[in-house]
Amino acid sequence: QSALTQPASVSGSPGQSITISCTGTSSDVGRYNYVSWYQQYPGKAPKLMIYDVSIRPSGVSNRFSGSKSGNTASLIISGLQAEDEADYYCSSYSNTNTPPYVVFGGGTKVTVL
Amino acid sequence: QVQLQESGPGLVKPSQTLSLTCTVSGGSITSGNYYWSWIRQPAGKGLEWIGRIYTSGSTNYNPSLKSRVTISVDMSKIQFSLRLTSVTAADTAVYFCARAVIAAPAFDIWGQGTMVTVTS
Numbered sequence: 001q002s003a004l005t006q007p008a009s010v011s012g013s014p015g016q017s018i019t020i021s022c023t024g025t026s027s028d029v030g031r032y033n034y035v036s037w038y039q040q041y042p043g044k045a046p047k048l049m050i051y052d053v054s055i056r057p058s059g060v061s062n063r064f065s066g067s068k069s070g071n072t073a074s075l076i077i078s079g080l081q082a083e084d085e086a087d088y089y090c091s092s093y094s095n096t097n098t099p100p101y102v103v104f105g106g107g108t109k110v111t112v113l
Numbered sequence: 114q115v116q117l118q119e120s121g122p123g124l125v126k127p128s129q130t131l132s133l134t135c136t137v138s139g140g141s142i143t144s145g146n147y148y149w150s151w152i153r154q155p156a157g158k159g160l161e162w163i164g165r166i167y168t169s170g171s172t173n174y175n176p177s178l179k180s181r182v183t184i185s186v187d188m189s190k191i192q193f194s195l196r197l198t199s200v201t202a203a204d205t206a207v208y209f210c211a212r213a214v215i216a217a218p219a220f221d222i223w224g225q226g227t228m229v230t231v232t233s
Binding site: 002034036038044045046047048051052055057089091093096097099100101102103104105106107 | 150159160161162165173174175176209217218219220221223224225226
């Protein structure tokens, strides 16, 4: 059981926007502005898409954006494209133990219809 | 451009120790701006953070694995290593090494991953 809760799957048609949620607690997502999002293709290493809740690393498409409200963070993919079909993971710090440590969500499979 | 490469045995027997090394190329492991982590992923499942080491040698581990994990760094060889003791089938996974910026615990560079199977 993962520390952060994500929907198992999300789907959308090309051109549409989809939102992937990442729900934690006041000890992780709600406490830190350190939510990150990763994209992973089968058999490949994850790729950082968003960090610090809403910052895109250089080279990541501006179709990807992030936000947070309370204990839930969100990854929004706008203008959905076939290449966006992949697994997505969120992560955060958690302070349920000290020092803070990294926790991941269970992952969301994005399907482009 | 910094690259990471995992290496180590692909098969480990139950109750024995899993040992992996991550070699850093194209950059320095000694920069104080980063820390270095191990992350694993069982087949068909999600990511699990194992632990991290700073260039100072300070470490933090996942509380669920803390009693079995040791991460060390060899800056002269530009490598950092993972030791996981008393392994079971539940430790079978792809193991990734990764770099994160200290101020933002986000893993910006990953190795390709190495599959480790625990089997007798």
